Amino acid sequence: MRFMLTLRNGVAGACAVPTNMHVPRLSAKWLMLVCVIALSASHTKAQTTLLYTINYVADRTTMYVYPDSLQSYLIHEQIALLPVYQRDSVIRMVYTNKDVKNITYYKADSRFEDWMTRPAKSIVDKKSVKLYNSSGMLMLTQTHSADYKALYSDLKTQMSTLGTDLIPDYVQLTNTLKSNLLANGFVMTNLGGGTYRFVKDSVEVRYNNSRKMNEMRLYHADGSLKYALLRDFAVNSFGQTTPVLTQERRPDTRFPGGCVEEVVTTKYPTYYMVYGGTGKIEEDDMAEDELYISPNPATTETTISYPPEQTDNATAMVEVFDLTGKMVIQKYVNASEGSVVINTSSLEAGVYAVIYTCALLKLESQFVKQ
Numbered sequence: 001m002r003f004m005l006t007l008r009n010g011v012a013g014a015c016a017v018p019t020n021m022h023v024p025r026l027s028a029k030w031l032m033l034v035c036v037i038a039l040s041a042s043h044t045k046a047q048t049t050l051l052y053t054i055n056y057v058a059d060r061t062t063m064y065v066y067p068d069s070l071q072s073y074l075i076h077e078q079i080a081l082l083p084v085y086q087r088d089s090v091i092r093m094v095y096t097n098k099d100v101k102n103i104t105y106y107k108a109d110s111r112f113e114d115w116m117t118r119p120a121k122s123i124v125d126k127k128s129v130k131l132y133n134s135s136g137m138l139m140l141t142q143t144h145s146a147d148y149k150a151l152y153s154d155l156k157t158q159m160s161t162l163g164t165d166l167i168p169d170y171v172q173l174t175n176t177l178k179s180n181l182l183a184n185g186f187v188m189t190n191l192g193g194g195t196y197r198f199v200k201d202s203v204e205v206r207y208n209n210s211r212k213m214n215e216m217r218l219y220h221a222d223g224s225l226k227y228a229l230l231r232d233f234a235v236n237s238f239g240q241t242t243p244v245l246t247q248e249r250r251p252d253t254r255f256p257g258g259c260v261e262e263v264v265t266t267k268y269p270t271y272y273m274v275y276g277g278t279g280k281i282e283e284d285d286m287a288e289d290e291l292y293i294s295p296n297p298a299t300t301e302t303t304i305s306y307p308p309e310q311t312d313n314a315t316a317m318v319e320v321f322d323l324t325g326k327m328v329i330q331k332y333v334n335a336s337e338g339s340v341v342i343n344t345s346s347l348e349a350g351v352y353a354v355i356y357t358c359a360l361l362k363l364e365s366q367f368v369k370q
Helices: 010-014 028-039 075-080 146-159 175-183
Strands: 048-065 084-095 100-109 121-124 128-132 138-143 187-192 195-200 203-208 213-219 225-235 241-251 261-275 292-294 301-305 315-321 327-334 339-343 350-358 361-369
Touching: 084 361, 175 187, 175 195, 292 361, 315 339, 327 339
Parallel strands: none
Antiparallel strands: 048 084, 048 261, 084 100, 100 121, 121 128, 128 138, 187 195, 195 203, 203 213, 213 225, 225 241, 241 261, 292 301, 301 339, 315 327, 315 350, 350 361
């Protein structure tokens, strides 16, 4: 399947910020795919086999291009035009029953002042959006609307036909694709440097096979820009061709006449897919007992937070497994302390499963080692 737009975590992120902040606007097809990923969640307590997990870290910068100096705008407009920086670590767990639970860890976000209580993690599933602070405490639960829930059923059905290739494909300009574009009325121009442009009516697409670049531009009838998307790809350490940069350009609708243009640049220091392992998604109305791992992705160490036991000196066990099922870390902890720091410096890059066991309580989660 050839994807023309990149997967984004805009739905989860939009739930965590004021409504006047940037929310990506995609085509109907891509909105459906993104919603599938962001809205779906398992509604079973049973253990299931994890089909695959998509992990990526995104550095996103939103800039604004305007014709006059910033001082020529009103104060509230000047604030709206300030650059926005975000760094998110997104882990999407996709199960064999085609359900999805989307978890986003917010590493940094310049939209929040230091004095504001900001979310550190959001979870979007079938029923609701949940926001957690840096201590793992639940800040907010927002139930989806009836329309939102009704849409989920259709999206879940649609997802079963999409297959398992959820990493956006790099589209290479082949002779067949070139012939198809020309046969459909596109006019081709060689721009040099390996870039070929195809134009028809209000649509323009560009391909560069040597630098693995795809670009699409849409124009209004008067020739002004409606939307533009640039994507650069590279081969990661897993041998997968994945996005390394996307850039979106569009007029900012808050300012009439198209005088302000929004430019959103997203870089992916990490973007890959892995297979195997086990997972579980619990029903929304169950207790909020779960593991919270930060930082995630981890480099030299990470903290695993768990529900503290009321009994002093109660003993629990934390186990870490790689994707082959091999236990790589085992540590006994004081269950009343609520957290433990584990050293991850000796672990190879990849995804690891964490199991916390205390008496009859057993919790599971995952983290990424960079």
